[in-house]
Amino acid sequence: MSEAKKLHVALFPWLAFGHMIPFFELAKLIAQRGHKISFISTPRNIQRLPKIPPNLAPLINLVSLPLPTVEHLPQNAEATTDIPSHKTPYLKIAFDGLQGPLHQFFQTSTPDWIIYDFAPHWLPPILANLGISGVFFSMYGAWTLSFLGSSTSAMINREDSRTRPEDFTVPPEWIPFPSKIAFGLHEAKRAFAIRNCNELESNFSRLVGELHCKPVVPIGLLPPADFDGSSDQDDMWLTIKEWLDKQNKDQGLIARFFGEKMVGIEITKDEKDGSLRRESVAESLRLIMVEKEGRGYRDKAKEMKKLIADKDMHDRYVDHFVEFMQNHRVA
Incomplete structure (x- = not known):
């Protein structure tokens, strides 16, 4: 530096x-x-x-x-x-x-x-x-900021025409790449309210910059200081879940995003009130932890664990952020 x-x-x-x-x-x-x-x-x-x-x-x-x-x-x-x-x-x-x-x-x-x-x-x-x-x-991921839309709608030459809860249950038209990022109906009926790294969400990070006409500087994931990725396979899922829970409260968007990344599978909820059925919880856990079909999810979770625990990578992001502040402060 x-x-x-x-x-x-x-x-x-x-x-x-x-x-x-x-x-x-x-x-x-x-x-x-x-x-x-x-x-x-x-x-x-x-x-x-x-x-x-x-x-x-x-x-x-x-x-x-x-x-x-x-x-x-x-x-x-x-x-x-x-x-x-x-x-x-x-x-x-x-x-x-x-x-x-x-x-x-x-x-x-x-x-x-x-x-x-x-x-x-x-x-x-x-x-x-x-x-x-x-x-x-931002405490919210780039996928959430992208979904919520632009503060400068002229940048993308369109207005945000979403007015009904149902309008938020599909990805917005300004996301130019395949994505399932959207709210469930029970989530869209609630009131809406960056920290990230390119290894996790580079497409959405770039899109946030385009939507808001602002430079976006990732600072890494700021994992807990004691997270070193050395825990056993048995507690891998709990460790990753605890870390994700600390990151932000994106309602259901974080579930959609990590479902796309195959880090986890979203448990099916009642579309109207968002309630969970006992059978859905058991079925999802069995798929992820036991069934052959869940092998891909388990492998992706291991990769995510290494990403979260990569202290050197996250330090490089902070170095870049500090350099940005040193080079772009008001004279």
Whole structure:
């Protein structure tokens, strides 16, 4: 990696540990390369983060911004895990109240980059006014971002005409390669709400860049630090499932994607309410774990396990991401 200027990188995740922990892992990886980190969240969330390794402590500054008090939001509720799902809108209102304190922090600390989540829609204009570079770090896979469509529909010369739940049960017309990525009807009736590597989803990564007219920089899969691919065959499926569950909550899209990759098989659900039948679960498990027809799935799962455990490969992605920030920051 070229000897470029050391960076000051701020990270600002949404108030959910499924977002904060991947952001924190990315912060540690960037700090390992000698760059200064400001990890920004609220006091109680900062206290609940994993301990910073001693060798990285001088480089990582944990910045606590008090969460504004909001009616209907319980006291000391600072993350989605603290509240029932129907109170999440109040947490979002409180999160939006961090706009002022965050702006003040940027004025006094002047980071080179801010890595932000999906929630602060008000952040890009602030960064533009202050001359700070920003990058959106998606918890969702490129297949989900592609399915949801373009923020610049003129780029693909068509409007997103999907209005009914049934419209989301087939792949959208702008996916130019064969794919089964779509919602089941029971999933499409729910409210919709990148981290990836080219070895897993290069077609979708390229498509995201085309749809949104933005550069897409994969940062690897950020596997758990203790995942080394050395577990026995008996727990291989559980290990991969645990890792996938930590990646994102793409509803049924992740099931379709990994079904296409033959890493697993989707259990048949009731099309209307999404419920599982005991017989379908048993049949799918028997096919994957025992039957001759499931041999291809078992072999693909072994390949996926090696991909997730390839630390050198994921480190190269982080190196490339850091180089991108060094070479493309606002002058």
